[in-house]
Amino acid sequence: MGRSNSRIAVLSGKGGTGKTLISVNLSAVADDAVYVDCDVEEPNGHIFLKPEWTGNMTVAAKLPIVDKGLCTGCRECIDFCRFNALAFIARRVVVFENVCHSCGGCSIVCPEKAISEYDNPIGEIKSGWSDEIKIYSGITDIGVESGVPVNRKLLEEVRKEKGMVILDCPPGSSCSVMESIRDSDYCILVAEPSIFGAHNLRMVHQLVMKMGKPFGAILNKCDDGEDPSRRYCNENNIRIIGRIPFDMELGRLNSNGKVAVRENGKYSAMFKEIFVTLMSEVNCETASDT
Structure with missing residues (x-):
């Protein structure tokens, strides 16, 4: 779908909102994207993308x-x-x-x-390929107090990559999250349609505001009921890039470690539409900066 020299960070206020679902599927519809699993304490992007690892690096702390x-x-x-x-x-x-x-x-x-x-x-960094997607993933050794040094080294390695880079950030708003989005051009805030989802959305919204990053939201597991996260976006002028419906088939594919856009044309069309909207937002931000 075209090549863009942009670094897109995908983050959420807690785990389980669909951050990795969105990251891997956007990577798959973006042609030759680079996917980076920044959750170095519990990476799971490889479960979906099933890469062939070609590189390995030990990370050490002084x-x-x-x-x-x-x-x-x-x-x-x-x-x-x-x-x-x-x-x-x-x-x-x-x-x-x-x-x-x-x-x-x-x-x-x-x-x-x-x-x-x-x-x-204190950990390691792996790199490899899943079809057309270049993949980087870090993992912190068990017992190490902080994953920040591994995260920092991972991002240092990725800095040399050109084109579209999608950063699958750790959940929450910790130091590792701030490290992950520091060099990003645009942030996607992922949230669920619940009171707790809106609360966690507010947390990452405040973080990207403090760091001066442009952003938009993707709402996951949406249905016809009340949506506090959508209301929060409307009240705070947050652009909603896409809404992913509550879908049993999508949930089944995700639970089985499948990349949905590779399994079903319906999901491929949905994520391509989200990607086009995302690129429009990113290009507008880039134009305004110049």
């Missing part, structure tokens, strides 16, 4: 190690650390690795050069 022979116990490093990752216990510096943010500051301020750093593996 952690401090203290040379006891050089350390004089001056506590300069401890005073510097704002995350309380260092403490002076039993006349030696102890490192609490789980709360270290890998800033490297302790090694810089140490007057005796007693602190060096080592690479601690």
Whole structure:
């Protein structure tokens, strides 16, 4: 459907709203799109796209190690650390690795050069293909406190890609979400037609407003009943890019890990229509920026 040099972030206030459903199907109708699974703590885009992996990269974080022979116990490093990752216990510096943010500051301020750093593996990044879709996916190792370093490295790798990039963001509004949408050109806010859906929509709406990102909404699982999320969009002048109906067949395909647009022409037409509307919005934003 044509090539666009745009980075589209798809986000929602909670999991289960259809964020990945929308991301993988928009990627499939966008010809040669790049799909990026930014939910590095629980990625699931590969369940649908079933890629052939061709690349793998280990992600490591820098952690401090203290040379006891050089350390004089001056506590300069401890005073510097704002995350309380260092403490002076039993006349030696102890490192609490789980709360270290890998800033490297302790090694810089140490007057005796007693602190060096080592690479601690915390996750991996995979890349591959699903038909015409280039795929990137990150995964954080079990027990690692934060997925932000893996997410950051994933986005660094994707930065070299040209054309349409669709970022399937983590749910919520955490640091990982902010990292995922930082370089995006446009954000899609996904919501369900319920009171809780409207509440979570408001949460991500406030986030993209604070970050100054252009955005629109896609409402999922819509029926003929009351729709608080649609009302929230109307009250806050949020453009509704598309409404996906509550559909048992679509739900079945999604539950079975299928890309709907590859299985049924009806869904292909629906997501193509949403994609055309999305590109119109993105192009308008691009034109207004220039």
